[in-house]
Amino acid sequence: MDVFGGIEAGGTKFVCGIGTGPGDLETTQFPTTSPQATIDRAVAWFQAQDRARLQAVGIGSFGPVDLHPDSPTFGYITSTPKLIWQNYNITGAIRDALGVPVMMDTDVNAAALGEARWGASEGLSDSLYLTVGTGIGGGAIVHGRVLHGMLHPEMGHIRIPHDLSQDPYPGCCPFHGDCLEGLACGPAMEARWGVKARELDPDHRAWALEAHYLALALATWVCTLSPRRILLGGGVMQQPQLFDLIRKDLAQLLNGYILTPEVTDGLDQFVVPPHLGWRAGVLGALVLAEQACASEVAVLSGKNS
């Protein structure tokens, strides 16, 4: 049976997987070091698997990345703050080493895609996947496809109302101060409250404030992307009490304006945790590998458009 390869290329670790889906996925993971050493290790692992069956590889990468097929740096990691990875052709490196088609997207877009194929947004044409951890990132599925646009979303950096009288913390984003990420990522919680987020009591008022910031962002995305479901993952979202706080706040913010069953029937099925856990990214990368194969076939048969 043919199989696909997936790589979740994270800033601190790589997750590699091979298979056709959640049922047969085999994975490995190791720390991210230099580009050469890290890619060599990934390639060696894929080669040690049943490489003859490997049809293509997908990569969900930390970014920013260049996703424009007509760009000379298509498939590169570009202006990342991780200097040794700047302007690195990760797609080309994997393609040259393994001799198979390769397709890349951002890590969070890959996770959104994995969840839309096999997870909490399975079968939905339009969904949003948000990860809230060291940073905040979002991937949108629109009409069944990952939204890219000019670059790719940088959803952590949207502006939200910040009531300085209630929360004098100025935000930690080096570019924007109190954008969403600056106010609501894990490091912002730690800087505001003086302890790591996971050490805060579940009843601490930190969680209501965190839920409020996330609900403000969700209200903006409901009015902009109109997703059929919103998935919230990442380290900060491991606090289960956050979900109900966010749903309650979001309902108050929308205030009866959006009259769809998803919203008016309660938000329990609208704002949910992902289903695929840590495997969402690498499973999404498998979907990218499938797409790489389909593109290759289209090119070979002259059907690329």
Next chain:
Amino acid sequence: MDVFGGIEAGGTKFVCGIGTGPGDLETTQFPTTSPQATIDRAVAWFQAQDRARLQAVGIGSFGPVDLHPDSPTFGYITSTPKLIWQNYNITGAIRDALGVPVMMDTDVNAAALGEARWGASEGLSDSLYLTVGTGIGGGAIVHGRVLHGMLHPEMGHIRIPHDLSQDPYPGCCPFHGDCLEGLACGPAMEARWGVKARELDPDHRAWALEAHYLALALATWVCTLSPRRILLGGGVMQQPQLFDLIRKDLAQLLNGYILTPEVTDGLDQFVVPPHLGWRAGVLGALVLAEQACASEVAVLSGKNS
């Protein structure tokens, strides 16, 4: 030659057009009254044209509207505050009277589509059209298609930072108070400054504040939808000084974080006025009519998917 019909169904007036594009479009317009009388008038006008050549009709309508093909109220105007138009099957009324395929979308989505076909966003796969007037509405083109999702965007209702110490005006949105529309629509400007927006001097500080609110929203959309161009239309945007104020503020808000040529080469080609003026909506409706024809052919040949 075959022609298409377009209707921009507005809350105060209807614009009807017939043709194949900007070069041969013939139009008429009349006030919106009751559904029956208004539709009768539109139908009579189309019938008085060379009706034998009319292949299909597209409608860009005030909303909210039901755009889900699998819904029993598909093609209806739904919970509009204009009570006599509530739950009105505008699509069915036109289809039954003219005997041609009909496709509907929101008025602002139709305008976004018209501009993407023949206007300021011509040929771009991803763009945003915003209208700022009595209300604020936005239509997004993603991968060449209009974004719909769960409902359709309600972009005027996103939340933005509101510095009450600089601007104590509480906002005029009956649902959300100081959402974008509540702070930045034409009536909000009139309520805040005591005179109609168009009577404010071009140097009045009202315009810098207006530009700031719109730039905050644009920054959020750049980070969410990543459009390749943003078109700003509507009555409030008739003030040409607003464009440079918005561009300057948006550049400061993004603060070097989004490194694409569209953004870093100055924003003169990124934030622009629409090209089609008042005809954007009715021309977009022609594109919807084309799509209605294509769907019909697909259904008849079993290729609908």
